[in-house]
Structures are given as C-alpha cells and as structure tokens.
Amino acid sequence: MPPSRGLFAALAVALVVLQAAVLFGLRAGETRLLFPPADLAPSLEVYGDQTLLQTFVATADGLSAITVYPTPGRGTASGTVQLSLESGPGPAFARTSVPVEAFLARPSFTWTFPPIGGSARQPFALRVALPGATEGHGLKLAIGPPNYAGGTLSVGSRAQWGDLRFETRSQYSRVVDLLRRRPTVRHGAWVPIAGCAGMVLLAASLAALTLGLVSDPDPR
Numbered sequence: 001m002p003p004s005r006g007l008f009a010a011l012a013v014a015l016v017v018l019q020a021a022v023l024f025g026l027r028a029g030e031t032r033l034l035f036p037p038a039d040l041a042p043s044l045e046v047y048g049d050q051t052l053l054q055t056f057v058a059t060a061d062g063l064s065a066i067t068v069y070p071t072p073g074r075g076t077a078s079g080t081v082q083l084s085l086e087s088g089p090g091p092a093f094a095r096t097s098v099p100v101e102a103f104l105a106r107p108s109f110t111w112t113f114p115p116i117g118g119s120a121r122q123p124f125a126l127r128v129a130l131p132g133a134t135e136g137h138g139l140k141l142a143i144g145p146p147n148y149a150g151g152t153l154s155v156g157s158r159a160q161w162g163d164l165r166f167e168t169r170s171q172y173s174r175v176v177d178l179l180r181r182r183p184t185v186r187h188g189a190w191v192p193i194a195g196c197a198g199m200v201l202l203a204a205s206l207a208a209l210t211l212g213l214v215s216d217p218d219p220r
Helices: 003-024 175-180 190-210
Strands: 052-057 063-068 080-086 094-099 109-116 123-129 140-144 153-155 166-170
Touching (some): 052 166, 080 109, 094 109, 109 166
Antiparallel strands (some): 052 123, 080 094
16 A cells, blocks of 8 residues: 555544544543543531532533532431532532432442533532431542632532542533523524534545545656
8 A cells, every 4th residue: 555545544534533532432521520540539528417519510501410428427327318419509400319328239329310501611519418327327429639720619608629530411512412402592603513423524534545546646
C-alpha cells in the first residue's frame, strides 16, 4: 500500500473512532467527582436534623440521576433515607425515600428521577437526610478534597471541608441523545443534525478514498 493510502487509512480509522466516541461514548457533560481512593474520607454523620447538602451545577439538559457513595459506619444505621433535589427556595424537583438497608446494600446508590428539562448550567442541591436515626446510628457518605468550584458541602448548619463523591447522569448530554430529542424550538434544530451528517460524510469520504473508490488507482 502506498504511504499516502496508509496515511488516509489511519486518518479514516481515527475519525470514525472519534465520531463514535462523540456520538455514543460516555457522557462528557456529566459531573463526576470520584477522587482517588487515598483522598476519600467519611462525611460527618447524617441523622435527625443533621442533613447533608451538596450544591452543584448541572452541565447537561435532562438531569435524571445522581449516584452517591455511602461509607461503612461504626454503629448500625436505622430509619429511612430521604433524598431531595432542590434549587433555591422553591419546591424540590424530586423527592424519594429509601430504607437505609437498601441505601447501604451496595458501595454506591443511584437515585433515578424524571428528567429535568433545561437543567444545563443550573444550580442544584442534593439533600440527604435520615430523620429517624439518632447519633451513632446514622450514615456517612464518601467525600473528597474541596476541588469542586461549582458547589459546597454542609452537614446540618455547618459547612464541611471537601465535596461529596457523586456522579450525575443526564438524558441529553450526548450528541446521539440530542438528535433523538424532540426539539422544543424548531428554529435551529437543523444545526446539530447538519453537523453530525457532515462528520459522517467526512468519515465516509476518507474511507472511500482509502479503498480507492474515489482516488486515482494509479498513484503516480
């Protein structure tokens, strides 16, 4: 194979892989505060009126799930965990109650709720409470260093060092999700579609050139 065709082949493969990652890969618009294991620590205990509150800014539309990471406690937790997703003084966007045994059954707990439209760049607060528990029978969540500029962490009335270890999932943070979404505004809906079609056409052209379908079979 001539060097030029080898180069085109490499470019075509790289472009196809890149497009696949953009269209179908991990959601780049999610918030992921996972921290190295050595940097993790337990939060203050959550019980009674000592509720944990982590504020954050969503980075994609259709915010639909949050994953948190409980840490083993010294005592036996009891009661029902109450989760709420809030934004400002208004009513919560979502609420749920989970038996503490189910909340602690796995290393992580994912709360799924109806997608929130227009959530991109909006501030939210995740509240975790265990009102029926007493001190020593509450729960703690994994936190990491205060490296997240988009929010703060508090337990009860006290601000706490660090930020909660958590992840978000959104319905419309990948290009393929945006294309599947029914546009709420018709004007400008062709822009992402045209951009996606252009990427696919470019990859197809490079692939065709590599195979000699559009190139001169005689490289001289």
